[in-house]
Structures are given as C-alpha cells and as structure tokens.
Amino acid sequence: MAQGAAGCAGVPGVKVLLTESDIHNRVQELGRRIDADYHGQPLTIVGVLTGSLVFLADLTRQLSTAHRIGVLQASSYRGATTVAGSLEVSLDLAPDLQGRHVLLLDDILDTGQTIATLVEQVRCRGALSVRTVVLLRKLGRQTVPFEPDYFGFEIPDVFVVGYGLDYNDEFRHLPYLAALDGHEIAEAFGGQGSGFGVQGSGFRSQPLNPEPRTLTPDP
DSSP: OOOSOOBOTTOTTEEEEEOHHHHHHHHHHHHHHHHHHHTTSOEEEEEEETTTHHHHHHHHTTOOSOEEEEEEEEESOOSSOSSOOOOEEEOTTOOOOTTOEEEEEEEEESSSHHHHHHHHHHHTTTOSEEEEEEEEEETTOOOSOOOOSEEEEEEOSOOEEBTTBOBTTBSTTOSSEEEEOHHHHHHHHTSOOOOOOOOOOOOEEOOOOSSOOOOOOOO
16 A cells, blocks of 8 residues: 555656555455445445546446446535535435435545534435445545445545545545645645645545444334
C-alpha cells in the first residue's frame, strides 16, 4: 500500500495514498461481504453523484446477487474549494425504493452530515431497510454521529482526489486515490491554495465480519 508516495509524473500537487491495486482488492472484499449479507434479497444500490460513480461501477460488478442500481444528487463541495459548504440534496433521479432493501453508496464519510441526511430521506421513500457503504472514512472530521455498515479505508484528514473524487471537476480519472498539496494546486489552476496536504500515513481497512447478517426491515 502506497503511503505518502512522491507526486505522480505529470500530475502536480498529487501524493498517492492508495494505489489502484489497494482499491481493487478492497472493493473485491466488500463485494464478497455484501453478497453474503444480501443474498436472495430485493436489493437496490443507490450511488451519490458524482464522486461515487467509479466506486459504484466497480463494486456492482463484484456482486453475484441480483440488484438494481440508482443514483441521487448531493453535494457540499462546489467549484474550486476544499471547504464544505451548505448541503444540497436532490432525489429526483432516485428510483422507486418501495419494498426494497437499499444500500446507499458514497465515496467518502467526512462530517457525516450528507450520509445521515440521505439515510433519513431514503427511508421516507418506503425502503425495507437502509444500509450504507463508503469507500473512505476520514478521521477527525465527523460532526454528526454516524457509523457506516461497510467502509473501505480510514484515511487522514486530507483532501483526496482520484477514483471518481475531484477538485473543481479535475482528477476524477486517476485510477488511484491521492492527497492534494494546496500550494502546488493553486499554481497549477490559478486559484487560492488552502495549505492542505498529507498530514499522516495511517490507513486501516474495516475488518469484515465473516458471518452474514440477517436483514430485517428498519423500524
């Protein structure tokens, strides 16, 4: 696993945190766990646009359990900023969730505000149950108590890009996950850097319970 690796050739201000191989292996593990937990259940996976699209595509292809796929829109980062603003949510694109077990999928658990809000809104759509999976869980940022049912990696409090995550709609195409250096990004994009960068190198994958869980409707 690459931790604080040197900036990638041709990509200024980027330091690799998780390699393409790290992510692939972890998504496979998550797929096996989700398959075991939802086997034979009416499952709909709902991805949060736009940062989760790559994760959504890769995870769904790891599943043998029949499932539907949908998306919804939610964002608190807009434009050339690394500071969260007000949360904007739209369920206009969400599919019919009545009588379905819903797995809400997002790229990153940051403050917890977004995913906690979305869980409540999805429940109101008549879902049998609502569980959550996030690729990344950022340490030291949560302001809303929330525990995801599945997560890929815990990461330091840095602004990350790649594997679908962006800065001002750049870097989504990178096959790995990386932290940005604010000063170099400011020079490259003509914006104002915020001095963010790699502040640690500790990564932890969530231990996955080997026993499948019985799904019951939410109260």
